[in-house]
Amino acid sequence: MRNALKIGELAKHTGCDVATIRYYEQAGLLPKPARSDGNFRLYGDSQVERLALIRRCRSLDMTLLEIRTLLRFCDAPERNCGDVNALLEEHISHVADRIAELRRLEKELKNLRRLCQDTQAAKHCGILEGLSKGAAGSRRRKALVGHVHRAHAPRRKAKSA
Amino acid sequence: MRNALKIGELAKHTGCDVATIRYYEQAGLLPKPARSDGNFRLYGDSQVERLALIRRCRSLDMTLLEIRTLLRFCDAPERNCGDVNALLEEHISHVADRIAELRRLEKELKNLRRLCQDTQAAKHCGILEGLSKGAAGSRRRKALVGHVHRAHAPRRKAKSA
């Protein structure tokens, strides 16, 4: 194999963490690579491209499941454009839904904040009041209380490259 | 204790799953409740209110950590409105950030989709091309490739009540 990269080099090329690369391998997104005499992973150009594609899809917030599906299309000899298109469509609608939901949320939160500014001088906090009453200054609260899909992931600190 | 509810009744009152209530207890958001002779959990009115507050905050997409903090303020004899306000402010800015990010994302995805519609008749899929080239029809790609905070949670199916 010409131009073989060790995992750390591949990581630098793609801006992907070393541990994440190993994780993708284990998750079946990257094929098991060749190994050096000392059992180090060795990657060729096609793996670099494949990983770049994966990272790009992740940056578009696709799940690994979606990406796995996409890669199957890629690997198929006759690429089926329709399937890819459908996958993308569905992902776009996920994103649009989430945006709409967050906008509702933002509005409610701002209502809540106003409650506090209004009664800043008072003995008890308007926000806490608003939260326990559950109204937050609006009438239509039911929609949010139910089983709306939500992102529950932690907000992590950005780590500088 | 008058008006004591079993866990299933509390669940119905608050629209919260039974297992989730037990989880909140274990996570320290709800105090350990009284028990019946048969070792069933028994809840009073204050617990109902507390759980409702928690669920409301979750519906506003706050993390359990944020909610724990909020509850400490609630439990404090002298409620500190400033702290509550700060917590809310920060949460609002989290939400706003996420919205902005998703909007960028949506735009990129739509660019990508256009690529396919443009070359529908061609032998190879424009989307896959676009994804591997990494450009998706735009120049400023760097911003998204880095370490932007993202929600990685699965999209779950909504379960009807």
Next chain:
DNA sequence: AGAAACCCTCTAGTTACTCTAGAGTCAAGA
């Protein structure tokens, strides 16, 4: 009395990583 509906604890699984421990490999400098 027996069945259905409820409750209990404990464990493991989910996503997409991240981090650690404990060990092995490799290239350069003293």
Next chain:
DNA sequence: TCTTGACTCTAGAGTAACTAGAGGGTTTCT
């Protein structure tokens, strides 16, 4: 040649916020 340091290996545990299941006990209804 030895050593130091940077890199790599595997395996396992931890993260958030639950959800699902096993294998039992309790209550309620008929």
